[in-house]
Amino acid sequence: MKPKFLGLALTAALTLAAVLPTAVRVHARSDDLASWADGPAKQAIVEFVRITTDKSSPKFVQPEDRIATFDQDGTTWVSHPIYSQLLFAFDRVIALAPLHPEWKSTAPFSCVLSGDKAAMAKFTVKDLEAILMATHTGMTPEAFQAIVRNWMATAKHPRFNRPFTEMAYLPMLEVMRYLRDHGYKTYIVTGGGQDFVRAYAQQVYGIPPEQIIGSALDTQYTYNKAGQGILIKEPKILLNNDLAGKPEDIYLFIGKRPVAAFGNSPGDRQMLEYTQAGGGPRLMMLVLHDDPVREFAYGPAQGLPDTRIGTFPQSLYDEAKSRGWTVISMKNDWKRIFAFQ
């Protein structure tokens, strides 16, 4: 749907809402989810919000317990063909190279500097860690976030040629806002770097830093020359916020179990399981990337074995089926994917 038509639809809905009785208004409210096609995914969201926020509902959830957690990469924004944070790290290697002449002849840095895409595609976790440590540490968190913001202002997605800040999925932005409008606290729970995501999350998602839980490096408290207390980012992993790390860190940060959780890959499995295990009304959703035209397609929808990080294997699809989680088809459930479309 084009923005102009969307605007008209919203105006019409609001006008209707003003004259119709309450029961109908609840339904009209689902236009907050205007980018969603009518279907089981949208219905699951609307119904979940209705039963958990209507005081007369037996499944009413107290406002302080309305916690919704969202994975980021592949769930709230594009993660293919490469995580934005990796692209950032590679760009930082290039920017910092003059200070590190030895990188020219030292892998993995040399591969980045020579633009050897075949070698970069084969980077191991250890290679990536070396690059992340070299580019993400030795400075204050404030300095790091300023670098991320500068990068975000100019870097573009390789396929869409738009800033990454425009790579957020409009339907997910709508769900976040819809949940917040109904008293939910929305959290990003990402395998990506907490500091990285915090640099732009308020702008992109409307989510403040304290509601961003991510993988985190340690910091060290020290003093600047003026004797003031500062923190320095250290090359030591403190939290690996993926897989089982997600429920563990959710508990560490929030101290409560979410009642709604959104993911897209095996890294989100434990977060969804943990959410569901709380009992009572729960909403577990997985985004399936099955739209090669408007975004990307990978995972069981293609019947393809796909071993890349962040994909959606058949085993996850099977668990979703058996546990009753809702799979969101980007192709069928989303009328629009990006705000710019």
Place this chain on the structure above:
Amino acid sequence: MKPKFLGLALTAALTLAAVLPTAVRVHARSDDLASWADGPAKQAIVEFVRITTDKSSPKFVQPEDRIATFDQDGTTWVSHPIYSQLLFAFDRVIALAPLHPEWKSTAPFSCVLSGDKAAMAKFTVKDLEAILMATHTGMTPEAFQAIVRNWMATAKHPRFNRPFTEMAYLPMLEVMRYLRDHGYKTYIVTGGGQDFVRAYAQQVYGIPPEQIIGSALDTQYTYNKAGQGILIKEPKILLNNDLAGKPEDIYLFIGKRPVAAFGNSPGDRQMLEYTQAGGGPRLMMLVLHDDPVREFAYGPAQGLPDTRIGTFPQSLYDEAKSRGWTVISMKNDWKRIFAFQ
């Protein structure tokens, strides 16, 4: 001041507030701090709140940046002669002893079981860690918190013979509420156990679990017999939230620097330094225990060397002076210390 008089004072203030112009009302509002004597400490709080929340003030702080952090033990409630969490751990050793016959002859457990106070007074950090690990792990966080709540319902402070939940300082409860009423988010940042404090913080301080930052053990994600996702508390320290750990964990959890911080011991030094280093309007306060009649006295006010954990040495007093932090004298600045008095 007795509760009845307090009620009258509040009613009078509210009546006045309704008829007086705004400038006077701001002053009347300081009756929210009714347990505070008029003096430099109360004035520092009232003035700080005024300049940071009055939109016309050049030192106005945006609502999203209004972060206030409070140490717990010795700052918001009594920590002498023993931390409540240690007393809890000792009581747990006694309760769990039937399951651990070997404890009868194994220090440090045997000392607790035989009530050997001389030996307990000499416990090393390693001894205490062994006791904490044995009593705080091997169960879900939910089960642990239920045990803490049960204990809190019956355990009493050795001197005041009242539940620990009544050991909170009324003036600090007033400051927390006063700050929240002016758009501040209040956090507990404690060297004590995060899970322990979360079990009662809503009841005692009106602070929800996600605003409790404390020392934390690791958890491990696993499954119960029904195949549901659960967490188990592990005997491994993840965060040691004391000294430099306080600013490090504040950044980890909140991602922002506090603008107000309250402490009482060298463990809070770095938190106050870090708060002040943010620049702009800041409030740093230290509680000095100088009232042996109504509470306890230790630290520089007595001119005594005192090496116990949680005391207020001369070096901290000197730093407070040189950095311009406000020292709160319990004796002179607090008209009432406990709600029950």
